Amino acid sequence: MTSSRRSFLRSLGVGTAAGVAAHWSLGEVPAANAAEPATAKGSDGFIHLDSNENAYGPSARVAQAIRSALGKVNRYPFRKYDEVTAQIARFHRVKxxxxxxxxxxxxxxxxxxxAFAGSGRQLIQAVPTYEAIAGYAKAVGSEVVSVPLNRSFAHDLEDMRARTNASAGLVYICNPNNPTSSLTPREEIEDFVKRSPATTRVLIDEAYHQYVVRTGTYASFIDKPLNDDRVIVTRTFSKVYGLAGLRLGYAVAAPTAIEEMRKFLTADSLNAIIAEVVGVALDDVAGVAESVKRNSDQRQEFLNSSNIRSLKPIDPHANFVMVDVQHPVEQVIEHFRQHNILIGRRFPILDTYMRVSLGTPAEMVAFWKAWDLLPWSHKMIHRM
Ligand SMILES: Cc1ncc(COP(=O)(O)O)c(C=O)c1O
Structure with missing residues (x-):
């Protein structure tokens, strides 16, 4: 970070976090016709470091495409279905x-x-992990088997394999994992898939893929496929593209798996704005690179600030960080709430860990100011 930027940040207090707002604005579009641009403080007055969103919103190119799409919102986007599918397929070089x-x-x-869980068929997952799929599996009568992450906060695939028999319809692997921001090594996942029963599907959730610094231990299962019909990979436009509010995600999988899932899809759920924007977002290589760079700078800043305070976060690979605060996390969540900052919820079984989504520099200044007001935060420095 440049020194001028640092002194600028120093001049910002908790109450002025909104000063460094997202870089996109509505331009000529009348505010009544569209959403307000993202600001550091949400319209509810809170700084949101709780939902792993992209604090900056979409790139300038994508923001322009959103503005241009406003004229289409009175029409159902039926005709766009094949085009959106084709754009995603082309981007990933699949059919x-x-x-x-x-x-x-x-x-x-x-x-x-x-499609793949339900009565008599188990869902196997890690704990803690992103909880949505477990809720849906239970709702359709599935038993959910939750296997604690291992000591490196990776999926314990040995133990998960031991629990995966022919009645396991679906295995969920979140990589990087939410809430721990940790990676599970690629070769362990490959080995796990190869040794899974023929009837078990393995869903690999790559919601945070773009934020991972590529190493030998990580490769996307879309970019480097296993060519195994049991694998389903999911991605989203909610994170690196900054489009959580426009609601678009997708799966890449074998046609048989796609058709089985399609039966349960909500009809006509595509919205007219994202339908116009998706091609621009996928094409916007520079916008994604900027978003990734900003995140890795913020991630490094967070690690530096943690280090000064002798905090030891789990090595982060996404746009959020998980830190052991050695106190019941509910107390910490409440403390931040009282300072108008929302951080992640409690994730059993890591009951003393807080999950913090990375915000703008000003938001993170506000976060650390509030952290330093915790009555025991200074004592921790000496204890650790
Ligand atoms: C791992 C993971 N998967 C999926 C989602 C859902 O994302 P969306 O429905 O916005 O695509 C989230 C949201 O935070 C997530 O953390």
């Missing part, structure tokens, strides 16, 4: 029959649970 898009990747998780 359209390998792609299913939905109202956020949350809807993909729901239809996967409906």
């Amino acid at each position: 359209p029959e390998n792609v299913l898009f939905a109202c956020g990747s949350t809807e993909i998780l729901r239809v996967a649970a409906c």
Whole structure:
């Protein structure tokens, strides 16, 4: 960070976090016709570091495409279905029959649970992990088997394999994992898939894929496929693209799996704005690179600030960080709430860990100011 930027940030107090707002604005579009631009403080007065959103919103190019799409919102986007599927397929160099898009990747998780879990078929997952699929699996009568992460906060695939028999309809692997921001090594997942029963589907959730710094231990299962019909990979436009509010996610999988999931999809859930914007977002290589760079700078800043305070976060690979605060996390969540900052919820079984989504620099200044007001935060420095 440049020194001028640092002194600018220093001049900002908790109450002025909104000063560094997202870089997109509505331009000439009358505010009554469209959503307000993202600001550091939400309209509810809170700084949102709780939902792993992209604090900056979409790139300038995508924001322009959103503005241009406003003229289409009175029409159903029926005619765009094939085009959106084709755009995603082209981006990943797969066939359209390998792609299913939905109202956020949350809807993909729901239809996967409906198609492959259910009564008499288990869902195998880690704990803690992103909880949505477990809720849907239970709702369709599935038993959910939750296997604690291992000591490196990776999926314990040995133990998960031991629990995976022919009645396991679906295995959920979140990589990077939410809430721990940790990675599970690629070769362990490959080995797990190869040794899974023929009837078990393995869903790999890559919601945070773009934020991972590529190393030998990580490669996307879309970019480097296993060519195994049991694998389903999910992605979303909610994170690196900054489009959580426009609700689009998708699965890449074998056509048979796609068709089984499609049966449970909400009809006509595509919205007219994202239908116009998706091609621009996928094309916007520079916008994604900027978003990734900003996140990795913020992530490094967070690690530096943690280090000064002798905090030891789990090595983060996404746009959020998980830190052991050695106190019941509910107290910490409440403390931040009283300072108008929302951080992540409690994630059993890591009851003393707080999950913090990375915000703008000003938001993070506000976060650390509030942290330093915790009555025991200074004592921790000496204890750790
Ligand atoms: C791991 C993971 N998967 C899926 C989702 C759902 O994303 P969306 O429905 O916005 O695509 C989230 C949201 O935070 C997530 O953390």
